[in-house]
Each structure stands twice: as C-alpha cells, then as structure tokens.
Amino acid sequence: MEAVDYLAEERRKAEFDVEEMKIVWAGSRHAYEISDRVSRLVASDPVFRKDNRTMLSRKDLFKDTLRKAAHAWKRIIELRLSEEEAKTLRFYVDQPAYTDLHWGMFIPAIKGQGTEEQQQKWLPMAYKMQIIGCYAQTELGHGSNVQGLETTAKFDPQTDEFVIHSPTLTSSKWWPGGLGKVSTHAVVYARLIIDGQDHGVHGFIVQLRSLDDHSPLPGITVGDVGMKFGSGAYNSMDNGVLRFDHVRIPRNQMLMRVSQVTREGKYMQSDVPRQLVYGTMVYVRQTIVSDASRALSRAVCIATRYSAVRRQFGSQNGGPETQVINYKTQQSRLFPLLASAYAFKFVGEWLKWLYADVTQRLEANDFSTLPEAHACTAGLKSVTTSATADAIEECRKLCGGHGYLSSSGLPELFAVYIPACTYEGDNIVLLLQVARFLMKTVSQLGSGKNPVGTTAYMGRVEHLTQCNCEVQRAEDWLKPSVILEAFEARAARMSVACAKSLSKFSNPEEGFAELSADLVEAAVAHCQLIIVSKFIEKLQQDIPGKGVKRQLETLCNIYALYLLHKHLGDFISTGSISPKQGALANEQLRLLYSQVRPSVIALVDAFNYTDHYLGSILGCYDGNVYQKLYDEAWKDPLNETVVPDGYHEYIRPILKQHIRNARL
C-alpha cells in the first residue's frame, strides 16, 4: 500500500521553517541530533515495542519492564553511549522503571549528601549497576511532612552500628519506586537517635537484598504496594513497602556530608552548610519542569493532529465537513496548551541555567540566591505539573469519544503523568512554601535588602501598585512590556494584599493558616509571571530560521493572554487592568488563534516525536487515523472469539428465560 500523508496539506501551510524550530525545541543542534538519532534507535528496536502494554497483566507488564531496562542497559554499553545519550535512550523507552530512581534519585542523593569518601565507595558500583538503589523517604503515615518520619536509626556505640527500625505500622516505607522488587540498596531516611536523643531525620545507605540471590536480608520485609492509576502507565514501576526489624548497618553508611556521628557517638555538623541539599532539589525539580513540557507537548501533538483529521458538521453541498480544529472553541481550548508546551520548554531551559548558576555560587560559598532559587523551582514545579496534568485530560476531551480509547495514548499518558503533581512535594504544599517566601520578601521591602532574581520586580512595588495599564486597542496587548507590567502588577498587588491581610492577625502563623487559600493564589500569580517573563526573555535572543521567531512571538502572546483571560478576576480586581482592557485582550487572543492556525501542525511536528514515542493512533504522523483504529480494535483479546466466553453460562440462560435455574 502506498503511504499517504493525510496531513500533507496542513504541513504545506506552515509559515515557518520547521527544521529550524526543531532545533529551538531541542535546545541546541547537538541536543537535537542526539534526540533524533536515539529516538529512532528506540523506535526501530522490537524489544521496545509498547503498543500492547495496556493489555498486559501486572506481572507480565513488570517482566516486560525488567526486560526493557536490561535491554536498554545492554544497548547503552554496546553502543558506548554517553551519559546524555543514555539518559535520552531511557527517556524514549518511555516505560517507568527502577532505573529512573536509581539514576534520578539514588545516585544524586549520594552525590549531594555523601562525603567524598562515601561517594568514592558507592558511586562507582552504582554507575556500573553492580548495586541498584532507590530513595526511601515517604512512609505510610508521613509524606509531605518529612520531619514527622517515624523510622528510627539508633546508634549502637558497642558495635559502631546504626539499628534501623520501623516502630509502627505507619512507619513502613511506602511508595519508593524501584523498592518493591528490584533495588538491592536504598537511601533510607530515618530519625537519628543517639543515646536517647533525637537528632531529626537523616539519610542512610541500607542494603536490602542479597547480591547473591536477591532475597531480602534478615529483618527486612519488602514488597510492592499494588496497582496504581490506569492500565500500563506507572504500574510498570515497583513502588514498594518496606519494614525494618532492627536492621544493623555500619556507622559509615549514614550520609555524612552535612552532619556526622563519630565513633564515640558524638553528633556534629560539618562546615558544609545545610542549604547544600537545596541544590539537589533545584536539580530534581528542574528535570520535572522539563518533563512537564515533554508530556504536555506529546498530548498537544496528538490532539492537534487529530483535530486536523477529524471533521464534524458544516458540510456544504455534500463536500467534506469542517475540520474540528477550525472551530474557535476547539482553538481556544487547544492553542493555549500548545503555547504552554513551548512556554514550559523555555522556562525549563532557564531552570537548567539557574541550577548551573546556583551550583557555581555554592562552590564559591555564595548562598545568597539559594532561597529565591529554591522557592522559584518549587513554584514552577507546582504550576507546570498541575497545568500539564489538566492539559493532558483536556487534550483527551478535545479528541471526543476516540480520546477515551487506550489506543489514543492519552489515557495512559494521563495516568502515568499525574503523580508528578504529588511526588517531590505536593503541589499545594509547594505553593505554600512559595507564598511564605513571597511574604518574607514583601516584609523586607524597604529594609535595604533588595529582592533578587525572579522576585526583583518586587523592588518596584510602589510603581507596580500604582501604575495604569496603557492598553487602548487590542493590538497594544502585543507589546511584551505591556504584558509584563500587567503580570507584574497583578502578582505584586496580590502579594501586597495578602501581606496587608496578614498584618491584621496578632499571630502571624494563624494568619498564614487562615489566609492560605489566598496565599496560594498569590503564589500562582508569581509563578505565572516567571514563566511569561522567561518566554519574553527567550524572544530577546537571536533565533534563526525563516518565520521561527515570529511563530514563537505569537505563541508567547497566546500564552500570556490566555492566562490573563483565565485569571481575569485577579487582574481586574487588583486594578492591574480594566474590564475594557480585559475584553481587548480577549479580542486580540482570537486574532492570535487565527494567526497561528496555519502553522499548528508544523508547530507540533517540531517536537520531532516518533510514532513509537507518541504511542497514539490519533496522533500518528500520517493522519491515517480511521484505518488504524479499525485494525487495532480487532486485536483486543475479547475479539479472539466471535461468541464471547461466558455466553453459555451467563447470556443464553437469560435469553432463553432459564435464569432462575441457572447456576451462576
């Protein structure tokens, strides 16, 4: 059969150079080249097939995951892939596995919290995967409140060991990925107890399983926590439960970079400041923001392509119906998500820079930017993951009924993505941290301590609480300076309003608790400002390629004006803009949708996703949706027989009116 590109016409309409945009999306030509090559490599390897994943039983799915992880590792070694290439390969395998935690949490924890000596001992083994590790912090009864963990690590001076113990049911470790069935080791967080004194929560390297036969070591009870959301999805991961019954480890397996316990049982702080651990958090959360743009762009790619294929209503004189992507409602739901994907991409890139900057400063003993960087990454993690989770489901709805089929890829994408709103900090708890930082920033205004980084605009609070938005015509909303000021004014005014309300409480903690819902909204406003401003900053760079920058400008405006419309109440009630100006923004937004419309297929092509990675019939590159949907249906196990198993026992007796006597 000849290959037809059902979206060829759409591709011809693009008003910019797609190949150049691919490089912008990837971040650099180098990154593009790796991503392109490795994604094809994965797509063409039969071991990495995933199209039947949602039909596998838990056990088969898990075994399939072990196989893929092993095969990936084999390929990485055989092809001598660089660290970056290896990471890219794991990413495109697109199946959560214990390796994510080994590379993403276990190793970084040792790097961040282990002494030089500890790093030299453990990291080489970990890099070679002679040991496999996970990150065991959360317990059945304690997640967000890490300081409330119950697991204990008692120092035994007689043997120079720590005794790790789970004193209660609720102290069972619960959730760590890779723990349930695979990890041989874990970084375990436990309360350090010396001579009856509680020194708070610390990390310990604990071996869990025998390296000979994989059986759990004495005193260790370990297993999988059971099925999670959806089919396929995160069920490939062995999130685990773990109980310790007085498990002994040598003293030198406490991660001692920041604080130590001596042979004599003396607890000491090293000169390495505690804030160092924030560095790791900035790193991990930056990767989560990057992942948000990838998950979001994937969903958007599916919904956009399908919306161009799908036709409904509006046929004239027996001609074809209207592509649903031409409906303004469809555009107003979809295009802002496309714009968000780009926005999150660029803020993610900026976070990478921020992490590098923070690391450099830390090495020079400069901790001044750390609190701001910490708050900002916490907030961006929260805002981008929440938006992405919602957006994936919206993309599914944008596909109408067919979005509900597993073969659309969207159900599994949703199910596998949503825990990002919860792990590495519950999104609301994170926003409360941001709010706390904002209130501190406001309270210090005028004290000579100038707000830095993403809070620098607070330094202009007087102006921002008084300025008037100068928009008079719809097109005035296209000026970056106008958009920026509106977002700054809104964020600043919301923070200041919260601070004012807070000051009426005699007990500030009570006030904070009482006003916390408003504080969360102020934090969101602040984070959205960051994203908008980083998008605008990106556009101040040189961006080569015919029409590329132009498209990005349109997307930036769509993103900003969409947020403005969505949070119109904030903008107007703070007086940052007038109702009339809000209406003009909405008008401009409609024009922007028309403007971007011809290019949207090319804008999702620029993500350069293979059909393998997309994993969606609705999003397939060639748009040949219906034939593929039809063919796929017949593969369901239910279709192995025409008359279903159970007919004789459970259907026929009904039809034949024998149900009373049927044995069911």
Add this chain to the structure above:
Amino acid sequence: MEAVDYLAEERRKAEFDVEEMKIVWAGSRHAYEISDRVSRLVASDPVFRKDNRTMLSRKDLFKDTLRKAAHAWKRIIELRLSEEEAKTLRFYVDQPAYTDLHWGMFIPAIKGQGTEEQQQKWLPMAYKMQIIGCYAQTELGHGSNVQGLETTAKFDPQTDEFVIHSPTLTSSKWWPGGLGKVSTHAVVYARLIIDGQDHGVHGFIVQLRSLDDHSPLPGITVGDVGMKFGSGAYNSMDNGVLRFDHVRIPRNQMLMRVSQVTREGKYMQSDVPRQLVYGTMVYVRQTIVSDASRALSRAVCIATRYSAVRRQFGSQNGGPETQVINYKTQQSRLFPLLASAYAFKFVGEWLKWLYADVTQRLEANDFSTLPEAHACTAGLKSVTTSATADAIEECRKLCGGHGYLSSSGLPELFAVYIPACTYEGDNIVLLLQVARFLMKTVSQLGSGKNPVGTTAYMGRVEHLTQCNCEVQRAEDWLKPSVILEAFEARAARMSVACAKSLSKFSNPEEGFAELSADLVEAAVAHCQLIIVSKFIEKLQQDIPGKGVKRQLETLCNIYALYLLHKHLGDFISTGSISPKQGALANEQLRLLYSQVRPSVIALVDAFNYTDHYLGSILGCYDGNVYQKLYDEAWKDPLNETVVPDGYHEYIRPILKQHIRNARL
C-alpha cells in the same frame, strides 16, 4: 479484633440529624428505604465483590461482568423486585454492563420512537430480556454530527425491506455499549434512502445475532472496539464496532412514530411532532445529571473521610499532627465539591420534575416549553458532568500519594466517569446549543414573547443590566436574594454582551462561529445560575430534622460563593459586583468553611454509601485506613514471590556485569 471507629469523634461533632439528612439526600423516605435495603443486599452478596476488579485481564473482567449481570437479573426475578428496585440494584452492582444500554437506551428509544404496534411487538420481549438491545448511532467518522451519519437504509419495494449497509470504513458503527459481544438487537441509525432520495437519519430495529447460538447474522461484522481508559472501569463494557453488508430487514422495523414509509415506498410524516424525541433526550440527560451527583458525592465521601484520618505537620509537644482537613487550602478545595454534590442532587431532582412536566404538556399537545427544557437539560448535563469529572480528580489529589493507588477507588471512579462528558452530546457542542438558544431568547426580548422557565430572568434584562449589588459587609452575601441577583446579572449581561458583539457581524453564522468561545462562557453562566437558583428554591421548602436545613443553607452559600470566586472575572468585568464585594464574598466563604467543618463527616455519611459501593480503602466508614492499605498491598500478584519473575534473566545479569552476553 474489636471494631474501632476512627471517625467516631468526627461523627459526634455533627451539628445536625444525619438520619434526616439521609432522607433529604435520597429524595424521599421511600427512596431511602429502597436504596438502603438494596445497597446492603448487593454489598453482602459475594458474586458482586469488586475489590479485585482492576487486576483482572480484559477477558476475565468481561466474563465477570456477564456473571454479575446474570446474577443481578436472577436476583431481580427471585425477589420480584419492582422496576425501581431493579434499577437501584443494577446501580449498586456498580459495573458498567450491556444491561445499562438495554434498559437505558434501547428500550427508551423504542418507547419514544416506535409506533404503538411496534412497542407492543418489541417491548415485552425486551422487558423479559428475550432479546437484548443496544443503541447504535455513532460511527467511526461521525459522532456529534448525527446528520452526517453514513450508514444507509435503502428501501427495496420489491421485497418490502430495507437494506442496511455500511458504504465506507468511516461508516462503521463505533462505540455503542453492549454491541461488541452481547446484544442480539440494535436500534441502528441510518440514512433512509427511497428511490435514490435521501430522507435523512432514521432509527431501525436490526437483529444482529442469532438467538440460537449467538453468532452474527449474515452480512454482519461485529466486535469490541478494544481497551479504554484505565483498568477495570468501563472496560467491563463491550463497546462495539459493527459493519453491515447489505443486511435486509422488514419494512416494519423502521421506527415509525414520527415518520413512515408505506408499502409503496412513500415517505410520510405522522401528526406526531418531531419535538417528541426531545422528550427522550430530556429524560436521558436528567439521569446523567443524577449520576453526576452520585459520582461526585462518592469521590467527596472518600476524600472527606480520608482528609479527617490523614494527619500531616503541626504536631505540638509530640502530640498528633494536624488532620489535613483542618488546612484552609484543603477546605477551599474540598468543601465546594461537597456543596456541589448537594447542588447537583437538587438540580437533578428538579429535572425529574421538569421531565414529568414536559411529558404532561406533550400529552396535551403543548410544546411551548420544550425548547427551553431541551436547552436547559443540555446545559445542565454539560456543566454538571464537566464539574464532576474535574472534581473526582481533585478529590484524588486531595488524598496525596495514596489517592494514586487503585485501592483508593478514585482512579477507577475517574476512568469510569469521564465519558459522561462526551456521550449523549460532547459538552462543548451542548453548550453551543444552549448559547444558540440564549441568543434567540435575547433577540426576541421586547417582541412580546416572554422568556419562560429557566430563562424567565431574561425578562428582567433591563433591571439586571443596570442593578447594583448591594453587598456592603461580608454577611450580606448570605442573603439568597443577593446571591441570586448577582448570578442573574452576570448571566444576563454576558448574554447581552454576546448578542451585541454578534450584531456587528453581517453574517450571523460567521459571528456565532467567531465568538463561540465567549458564547460558551455565557452558556456556562446561565447554567450555573440555574443550579444556584434550584438550590435556593429547595431551601424554601419545609425541611424537617434538627439542623438539616441550616447545613443545607451553608452548603448552598458555599456553592454560590465558590462559583463567584472561581468566575470572579465574569462578575466584576460585567459590573455585576465590585472588586470590593468580590473580596467580601471570599471572606464570607472562609467563614462558611469553618462553619461547616464540624459537620462534614456527617454530611458525607448522609449519602449512606456502603463500603462495597464506595470501593475505597481511603473512604472506608471506620477510617481504619493504614492497616487496610498495608494488608491490601500484599495481595498484588507481584507479591506472590519475593524474588520477582524475571530476576534471573533481566536483573542478575546487570548486577553481575554479564549484560553484554545476556540473551534478552
């Protein structure tokens, strides 16, 4: 082990009579009695167990569903259950099955569109389930646009038959529930063609399978469409694909209540008006609104109970931590959903009344209220199902990490619920219909034709576009008249603004298309007004029971002020309220949260859901969450062995550095 009620303390705090509230929730003492009895009956029957459902393979799940459906039918017959009791039983079995479509769509379609004669022929067989039917409208290429269906029914005057045919791939029927594996018959929608002339889409009763051995009849290709969202969930349903290859049916199997084809092939309209079919739609959508309140209340019950069990942070002097339900952010996310559950319940009840009213009028040949009733049910279906889908996911997030476990019940509830946003009319397409009706209503103002029913407020448009909200203090927001006027003003002003913008277009259809995103927002405002006003009306009734009415008033205020805060932009930008009044509403909302807090556990107890129906460890009545989570985990198939299947092939070679030589 002695049963401990971990929520006993919470139950003691309730400030109203729970037993009386149960009756309010159920709708009547009679309904309560049935619901209570039947739900216990189902819960105590081992055949109806569903706690391992998400672990079953598709085939096992489907067979389990057939068994449950047969057992349910057997019990219905044995116990001589009334129609209402039978329906309640099917509801509490809580597993989508072909019977839903047989009773919910096939039978109503014949009742609504069949002649007396046809009803007499088919309904008795259907009631006895000697035949099992489904509703086959949607096609692979055509959903929302029913008029675009491609399946043909050509009249063959020679044999007095219709020839049903699928001329294209995209004309394959796709989605009908119960079609894939079970239905013996279907109401099939097809284009009626007589002598080359296309008379548009009509319904036909078509036999699909042999009543002897269940094999598909000649010319019929039928199967299941494959896996859908999630595990368990809607995968128990055999949504089907169906192709016709010139299948012949007798002429009298066209549903002929509204139009007929004579022996001679003459197409005729009967004197029964076409609008009659709207009656069926009002009925079906009313049940969907009721279902929304049930699904929502179920999610809210789980999240509320767990939020009272879960503690995080704020421990003082080693005492217990704070129940997360006491955090204002948790309250501001959860309590509005609790209020929404009640709001949807009451608007659902009102819709039941509306359906009865419409039916009565139809019988008296009064069609005057039909368009308004039709628009109003379309809108309420859309608004309540969208809100419920979002709310279920929000409830899951409110449970932190543990909400992501299948055993929380929330993933499956989400997966099974969300198609309600798509079937029986895509929610956006429905809102556009409402908007169209609103624009028509506005355009006819002053023409002497007074708006009726839920659009009656439009008759006061002059007042509503000029009135000033009189709120000066937070407590002014407690007055129903104040709330109502604010909602009416907002809805009226948004509609009027749209109408004004529309009038600037020379081509009204173009204008409608261009402004459709705004029109959808106006439609939402209108529908929210209806829900708020029906809640307020409900409270004007006598409601017995200590404190019951008081609680409902609090919930009604929470619902309204929550919407007001969420859509603040609408209210302020239309000038319906001032920013200051918006802030006062928010202040009042916080107070209402504190006010309702002591009663929330009792308010979810009032739903009277069994643990079986809830299907959630986090929501279990006694609150013994941790022990149950822990015990449940070990039941996962992955935990059958300590060392997982695949260890030797895929883990050991990595650890032992033999991966290069491993055969994977």
